């Protein structure tokens with residue numbers, strides 16, 4: 495804590511690791527009345543009672559034993575620690591800290607533990623990071639983690655795909671007028687330009703790159719041409735993460751900023767699964783549990799192998815369009831500003847696309863007609 499305060503006073507950017515229970519640290523920060531600007535939590539609360547979250551007051555080994563020998567007692571201690579955890583966070587936010595859920599089910603499990611985590615409307619006191627950050631900045635605008643794997647296993651092919659992605663994004667940046675979209679493209683250009691230098695490849699020759707529907711389709715089409723003319727030596731497999739614009743129904747994470755009530759439904763993953771299958775995916779999956787745990791989320795995913803043929807071009811254009819636009823449409827129906835703008839753009843670009851756009855009602859008129867009830 496002393497190091498942290500001194501770095502902050504001297505405006506030195508640094509990163510400090512604390513080995514111990516996070517609740518002991520938060521409580522000590524409260525006791526010393528330290529001002530914290532931003533706070534979140536990265537324990538594995540999607541799996542709270544089997545080692546994702548450790549109770550305060552027990553060593554790692556003691557926790558492991560208790561978990562196996564007396565799981566009920568372990569659960570009680572986890573929930574007790576969570577209540578203390580939230581108490582410390584609530585105190586710091588009352589002093590001005592901004593706190594958000596990192597997508598690790600902190601809010602969900604704290605609520606289940608009976609912690610003081612709800613506001614007067616029955617919602618959570620704090621946002622999930624998708625509500626405040628990823629949703630408005632990326633997902634509503636169709637930007638999400640597109641990815642690909644070079645089946646040749648060659649570095650030279652991966653480098654070629656990087657060059658293609660960089661070229662396509664540079665062209666898109668020149669064409670783009672919307673400042674929000676320009677910022678996204680600029681970030682993604684920086685990422686792809688530096689990806690190779692940072693040796694990000696783990697095992698397979700794969701890359702991940704945030705891109706919107708246009709970006710994904712144009713990059714994929716260019717890769718397909720490169721396979722056809724031999725610049726890339728073998729087929730490329732396209733995919734995406736489940737943590738994306740569409741394909742995942744997860745009310746505490748990916749769909750947390752869909753506030754029209756439909757975040758509790760699980761139909762988008764099914765629509766992605768069925769639509770992707772019909773439009774040409776090489777394989778599809780409909781599954782459960784992605785990122786936040788079994789029973790909390792429904793996921794639809796795909797893999798699409800492109801091999802340089804005209805058929806691959808037809809499939810990639812049809813399928814990638816659906817895979818992204820399906821989610822943008824849903825976000826637009828929820829009246830999310832960025833998504834309404836994005837779906838209108840998508841209709842301008844593709845005259846075959848017709849999506850109903852919500853007509854926004856002035857809240858004052860509604861209040862006047864039906865009152866607060």
Ligand SMILES: NC(=O)c1ccc[n+]([C@@H]2O[C@H](COP(=O)([O-])OP(=O)(O)OC[C@H]3O[C@@H](n4cnc5c(N)ncnc54)[C@H](O)[C@@H]3O)[C@@H](O)[C@H]2O)c1
Pocket residue numbers: 514515516517536537538539540541545546547548549550596597598599623737785786
């Ligand atoms: N927002 C995102 O994009 C995103 C991405 C990946 C993962 N997640 C979520 O974030 C969480 C963490 O992911 P991970 O891959 O780092 O998990 P992990 O299990 O590798 O790491 C969690 C760590 O928290 C520690 N921990 C548990 N209880 C603790 C306590 N009381 N005090 C201090 N440390 C404690 C564990 O020992 C472990 O080292 C998961 O719930 C995951 O689903 C979110």
